[in-house]
Amino acid sequence: MSLAKSQFAIQHLLIIEESKIRRSIKLEDFQYSLGRQASNNIVIKSQQVSRKHATFLRKSNQKNQYSYWIFDGDLEGNKSHNGIYINGEKCLIHELKDGDLINFGCEVNASYHVLYNSDKSSNLANFLTSHKQEVLESEDKLTFPNAESKEPTSFLFISEPHLAVSSEDTLSEETYLDPLTQLPNRNLFHEYLSIAIGNARQNKKPLAILYLDIEQLKDLNERWGNLIGDQVLQELAKQLKSCLRSGDIVARWGGDEFTILIPHINRVEDLPNICQRILNSVTQPISLERHLINIKINMGSAIYPEHGTEETLLLQKAEANLEENKQKSQETICVKKQQIYQQKSQAEKIKFMVKKAVINQDFLIYYQPQINIKTNKIEGVEALLRWHHPEFGSIAPNQFIPWVEKLDLVIPLTEWFIEKVARQHQAWRASDFSFIPISINLSSHQLQAPTLLSILNQNFLSIGLEGNLLIVEITEKTLQENPQNVFRLLHELKQLGIKACIDDFGSGTTSARHLQQFPFTQVKIAQSLLQNLEKYPEEISMIAAVIALGHTFKLKVIAEGVETENQLDILRKLDCDMIQGYVFSKPLNEIEATQFLSFYSDDQNKS
Structure with a gap:
């Protein structure tokens, strides 16, 4: 065993202050839910806190260390009513760091601490002094007084190597959010999808992935400028969010592409109706700067477990289905490929004739x-x-x-x-x-x-x-x-x-x-x-x-x-x-x- 491993162990503590009561909670599991509902891992009694107000998720870095991330709401896309504030700034997702102050949009506050337990116990002593708490220390455990019962509550700490963490090993908040649309990006979508697949596997229920793109975004940028193109993306993001059910998640995949996770579908046969409802909502003309812009959306889909049971395979299937559907119009979805080719050939001929007539x-x-x-x-x-x-x-x-x-x-x-x-x-x-x-x-x-x-x-x-x-x-x-x-x-x-x-x-x-x-x-x-x-x-x-x-x-x-x-x-x-x-x-x-x-x-x- 290396010297670093023998001398140090990392403890992750969450201290919650609610109605003059302070609770200390040791974080070690992969996931914690926090909220008013009794089924949460961490229950808050305040009525101003949402039923499922926040989620803590453990994430490992490349050096096999881990940190905790806090998400607003649950991992199915349901946000809290009052939001979460880290060090005074409202956020949807944040990587917690030692000393971060958390507010849940009401009188309930919390702080997050990372303690390094060494032989000298200098870091621990500083922490205890700053919080004015009485601590009983042993070789294996730390004991904090429980404010509610006034009886000691023991926490058994796990040992982890204490190594210097570089900025390259941590992810910024922007890594999970698309800055233009404020939607989750593909990194966060992967996180949501991984959890949803786990839930679907456990509950033996299907889920669906939708893959969308804007057909003429490049033409819009060339004709009206990138500013209009960005506004189209922002407006489409709003329309997608507004037409989805609670718990469905939409993310910007990149460029002109979006992905949607539908973690709960009762029957696979319902998916075409869901897709058509979304298309009907987002194919209305968009009015921007006195221009009425018509956009065309292409969509592909994949279903768990019918099309695959792993993230990568499901995404590949959805993208492949998108490419297939690009070759078809909504009205001629059952028309043979030869007929589609003939229509396209005739259309190209008409385009050439009209363009030539205008020029000449x-x-x-x-x-x-x-x-x-x-x-x-x-x-x-x-x-x-x-x-x-x-x-x-x-x-x-x-x-x-x-x-x-x-x-x-x-x-x-x-x-x-x-x-x-x-x-x-x-x-x-x-x-x-x-x-x-x-x-x-x-x-x-x-x-x-x-x-x-x-x-x-x-x-x-x-x-x-x-x-x-x-x-x-x-x-x-x-x-x-x-x-x-x-x-x-x-x-x-x-x-x-x-x-x-x-x-x-x-x-x-x-x-x-x-x-x-x-x-x-x-x-x-x-x-x-x-x-x-x-x-x-x-x-x-x-x-x-x-x-x-x-x-x-x-x-x-x-x-x-x-x-x-x-x-x-x-x-x-x-x-x-x-x-x-x-x-x-x-x-x-x-x-x-x-x-x-x-x-x-x-x-x-x-x-």
Whole structure:
């Protein structure tokens, strides 16, 4: 036996002070629970202490020595109500050091001491003097007076080698917590998982591990910056914590990855529902700095003991399952691999086509006149974006715009579209058509473009075109998706003199309150109401209600998609203000629209 081993033994003492009663407890077991509940190893009677307030865990270092760590709450993720404070600072986990003062968020305090029992007993004597306690000392044991019974209580000490402990052998608190999200990191997750597996093995119950990652975090960082990416991680951490049950544990594994420990599941068959509930909670759009960010979460899972009985194997299984699920979408989880490949191949082809069309400016702009139903005069035109592909022919906006948004090409396409419309408006102004307002329909993503106002200002107002000759159309659906953002933007447009129109009104659930509160000057009746007019005559009452509602708030009412004389007659009787549709004119290209306006202007001047 070495000299160090023969001369020294380490004792770990916890002294608890509660209601003027002092208790001394020798720590030697692997784990201690502390709280008000009688089943705890250390019972505290104060009602301000949680049922399971703290946990002490023994952890060995590389030199086969050990120290005690204190955790807030139990090892199943349940935190105490009042927290724990070490030397005045609140913490969730802490490696205890000699002399640490512990407060349990109330009048109950404790102190932790490490005593080295040597032949000279100098350290022990100092400790006893400082605590003013009477001690009976023998060769094998130390005896402290018990404050409650006033009878000596003996503690048998274990012998351990006393060696110098370097800073490399101890772990800081940050080693167990992720600094960005304040979630447990993988080190602490391993601790929790080890304990949970032991409990599951003893109780013969299953447990589950979930492995998650954010699919497009790298793209978010490149597009919005690392600050936004960090905020997304923090918000996702909050959402995960809020949707989990008490006792479930979520940790940040690293980068864009999270892990979840579900230590108690009644039946293995319940796991898919649990996973779907979590996915439903965290796939909602995140609003950060006036941006609405959609995130996609991938998830994998593993079950003890079905997929393994050891930590490493279970984590490997969960990660492997994650990679498998990445290849599948939620809607096509049962589709064969060949079908998934074909869909992916087709999507890649569409992405290439759309990207090429935006870069080469292969899109076209058509203009459809808007006619005053009473005077039969042109009172405006709507600019319509079209794409005529050499292989696939005419492609509707509702087919290619979603791909433009997915590829983050909204801003360049919007810039090109508005620039072309402004140039055409300037050309018509030179031809004495300056009185004609132009309407442009902007999607939800276009409205969220941070450069939208500067694009409009640069292309319209800076070249002397009056703002009131530009009308921005926003669909009812876009308004419902983000009313606050639309409200702010419309008022900013109003300050520039630009008017606003709510499009497709009557297709959703937008209330009259929106027409009153938002600065609209026009309202467009949903085409679906007109299309069903002849088949369902009862739609007339709905159209009449929209027209009356618009007039109540002094808005011009436009009927879009008017194709028959019968529809025109009905709208005229209902006192609709303007119409737009094939009954008067189809959408026209630049040359056709210029000729049409010239002819119509000459015809009106003659009359």
